[in-house]
Amino acid sequence: MTSTQPYRIFDVTLARFADVSPHLRRLTFTGPEVADMTTMAPDQRIKIFFPRDGIAPDVPKDGDWYKSWKALPVADRVPMRTYTIRHLRAEQCEVDIDFVLHGETGPASRWATRAQPGDRVQMSAPNRLSRSPIDGFEWKPPAGVRHILLMADETALPALAGILEELSARPNLPRVEAFVEVPSNEDRIALADWGGLTLHWLAREDADLRPGDLMIDAVRRARLPQGAAAADLVLEDIDIDANVPWERAQPIDGGDFYAWIAGESEAVMAIRRFLIKERGLDRRTLNLMGYWRFGKVYE
Numbered sequence: 001m002t003s004t005q006p007y008r009i010f011d012v013t014l015a016r017f018a019d020v021s022p023h024l025r026r027l028t029f030t031g032p033e034v035a036d037m038t039t040m041a042p043d044q045r046i047k048i049f050f051p052r053d054g055i056a057p058d059v060p061k062d063g064d065w066y067k068s069w070k071a072l073p074v075a076d077r078v079p080m081r082t083y084t085i086r087h088l089r090a091e092q093c094e095v096d097i098d099f100v101l102h103g104e105t106g107p108a109s110r111w112a113t114r115a116q117p118g119d120r121v122q123m124s125a126p127n128r129l130s131r132s133p134i135d136g137f138e139w140k141p142p143a144g145v146r147h148i149l150l151m152a153d154e155t156a157l158p159a160l161a162g163i164l165e166e167l168s169a170r171p172n173l174p175r176v177e178a179f180v181e182v183p184s185n186e187d188r189i190a191l192a193d194w195g196g197l198t199l200h201w202l203a204r205e206d207a208d209l210r211p212g213d214l215m216i217d218a219v220r221r222a223r224l225p226q227g228a229a230a231a232d233l234v235l236e237d238i239d240i241d242a243n244v245p246w247e248r249a250q251p252i253d254g255g256d257f258y259a260w261i262a263g264e265s266e267a268v269m270a271i272r273r274f275l276i277k278e279r280g281l282d283r284r285t286l287n288l289m290g291y292w293r294f295g296k297v298y299e
């Protein structure tokens with residue numbers, strides 16, 4: 001049966017891998033089904049299902065996979081984590097995913113550290129044959145935007161790299177300020193560049209720094225539009241232990257400023273407080289996304 005759901009399950013095999021930097025490994029997956037994969041934006045997210053006890057995942061392709069997966073006791077679920085499509089070459093049946101190698105504490109990083117060509121995983125990814133609109137991405141800058149702020153840590157660097165590539169190909173280039181926090185100086189990678197881009201690498205060389213500390217500090221140096229007075233504004237709390245912090249920008253016609261900020265959840269929450277409460281920025285211009293949580297597992 002051909003699925004026409006916006007997201008469907010793909011069986012894929014690791015074809016090869018290459019290290020982009022000491023902490024970022026590009027894994028290229030292949031398989032005939034990848035011909036039917038698609039991507040809508042540079043931050044297109046997918047779910048990857050990893051082997052459990054050495055057995056390749058076998059998530060059913062019919063029906064609502066998420067409902068069936070959630071219905072299982074936690075101990076019986078195959079591990080699932082969220083990743084970004086870095087490049088899709090559907091005509092060659094290949095998809096690249098850039099994995100942060102953060103050690104062996106989680107199933108995804110452990111698998112990516114050890115995986116060898118021929119190893120199998122499954123992906124829930126956008127379906128080219130979908131009859132419904134495909135979502136699963138937040139990079140939706142308003143037409144004509146003139147000033148963009150990008151902030152990412154290493155987990156959001158694959159998306160940010162794609163965003164810069166997309167921006168650099170535009171005829172009317174906006175002014176972009178980008179901050180990228182990475183584990184070490186050696187993790188700075190080549191990115192698309194143009195005259196209107198100011199790129200700041202933030203390398204966590206100091207072992208006392210927590211992931212996100214440098215981003216929190218850096219946002220205070222960012223060039224930002226003039227905000228409204230916000231001293232009385234009550235910013236609602238988000239319980240980031242229970243929920244992944246995720247606030248989407250709302251398109252504003254003729255909007256001049258747009259921000260895309262993703263990384264460790266506590267850091268994103270601190271940046272949210274600064275931009276909205278201290279700087280009084282219009283939250284409709286801000287995408288604020290927790291990609292992972294220090295010391296905690298999000299599925």
Ligand SMILES: Cc1cc2nc3c(=O)[nH]c(=O)nc-3n(C[C@H](O)[C@H](O)[C@H](O)COP(=O)(O)OP(=O)(O)OC[C@H]3O[C@@H](n4cnc5c(N)ncnc54)[C@H](O)[C@@H]3O)c2cc1C
Nearest residue numbers: 083084099100102106107108109155291292293294295296
């Ligand atoms: C929309 C979206 C897109 C994403 N895209 C990518 C991507 O393209 N590439 C990518 O590498 N990640 C990406 N991530 C982040 C990734 O999903 C998480 O890092 C995930 O937790 C990794 O799973 P794991 O099994 O390795 O670790 P988990 O089992 O989730 O966590 C185990 C432990 O490792 C810690 N941990 C998790 N991630 C990191 C990290 N990066 N550095 C240090 N410690 C960590 C946790 O705090 C926890 O203590 C994305 C997340 C989202 C929401």
